[in-house]
Amino acid sequence: MGLRSKPTQRQRRLGHELRKLREAAGMGAAEACERAGLNKPHLSHIEAGRTACPEPRLRALLDAYGCSDTTLIRALVELTNATGKGWWSAHRDVADDRGRDLAELESTTTAYRVFDWLHVPGLLQTPAYMRSLFTHEDPGATAGDLDARTGFRLRRQRVLTEEPAPAFRAVIHEAAFHMGFVDRVTMLEQLDHLVELARLPHVSIRLLPFRCAAYPGTSGTPFTIHDASAPQLSTVYVEQPNTPLFLFAPWHVEHFAADFARISGISLDPLDPGAADEKSSLGLIQHLRYVL
Known part of the structure; x- marks a missing residue:
């Protein structure tokens, strides 16, 4: 061989x-x-x-x-x-090696801890939001390219609704909702989608407002901690402009876990569709609906 x-x-x-x-x-x-x-x-x-x-x-x-x-x-x-021949294997024309590696990792993830200040995390995006993002990343993409990339990400999102559904905890900085690559209608739809996702018992979404006094993350980059059935196999996926990284040294995982705990501690309470407190994550979403 x-x-x-x-x-x-x-x-x-x-x-x-x-x-x-x-x-x-x-x-x-x-x-x-x-x-x-x-x-x-x-x-x-x-x-x-x-x-x-x-x-x-x-x-x-x-x-x-x-x-x-x-x-x-x-x-x-x-x-x-594992053979590595999951559903992602049929998407070689759409996803590169890193994208397929990420999809395979997600298939075994038992819990997520996600922080992003540039975009709404991929597993929480609406199709219209995805297409806006992909269009600005690659202005020359054809409608077919956009359909394929959107379809791949939508297929990845099934990990949040298929059984057994992993626990999903996300913190999103308010800045992500002010990025100009998404028009107002698309962003309002995205906000509504977050509220609906928050109704799932295994999903927790917190917003980190501009007024927060502390710097959001020591890493300065969006990241996702993929917890595994064996803690020793947990992995951190770090998004970078050129090449995303998969980090799994124990000190890497501990560093990002501590970072996520700190960021969660300074963010607003988890998004609760029934909580209208203006100082909650839902209160900030209601504010965003007004100012966007």
């Missing part, structure tokens, strides 16, 4: 976790290979995500490393047995 030239995020993550477990066990590559019946180049390729690690071999490595965390073992087995 040939080596992968472009491992997916899932494949890279599996290799990273195996290397981390080996190093935590204080074991060199040579000893790990001897105990698991591998040669050193093969283990190197597994840890780099360049080749598969069948379940029996995976379990042999985990035994060698003394891993007894059943939740983590089960999650790693799921990673190694």
